[in-house]
Amino acid sequence: MPLLIGHTAMVLHYLFFAYVVLGGFLSWKWPRMFWPHLMVAVYALGIVVIGWSCFLTDIENWSRAHTGREVMENGFIDFHITGVLYPEEHLMTSRFVIAGIVACAYAGAVWRRYRRGPVTAPEPVSG
Known part of the structure; x- marks a missing residue:
């Protein structure tokens, strides 16, 4: 059971x-x-x-400790992502790129919101 919990925590980490x-x-x-x-x-x-x-790191480390696997010393990103998705020497670059992606998403959301114009109440139906 600890192995299943650990794998579930890892999948949730990626999500x-x-x-x-x-x-x-x-x-x-x-x-x-x-x-x-x-x-x-x-x-x-x-x-x-x-x-x-x-809390996901804590759960995954608990699972690792109970199944005899290596515990993640520095957390999920350092253990699973750094050196896999990008080289270790580009950690700060990856953080800036991620921050840029999030900032672009927010800027686009604000732009789309204001492009639509103000939200108005529907006109009453006269009858």
Whole structure:
């Protein structure tokens, strides 16, 4: 059971990472998605910059410890992504690229919102 829990946490980690990077674009179609993504992006930024704990990392490390596998010393990104999706020496570059992608998603969401114009109430039907 600990192995299944660990693998599930790893899959959720990848989905969380994908949502952090690309989830802002969902607000282009569904503007209400802006705020949930902003909260997730701030949490992810806190994990990377401030060193906040990630509960998925804690769960995955628990699983690894209980199944005799190597524990992730520096977290999910350093263990699974750095050196796999981009070379280790480009860690800061990748962070700036991810921040740029999120900023573009937000800029596009704001641009689309203001391009539509103000939200107005429907005209009353006279009868």
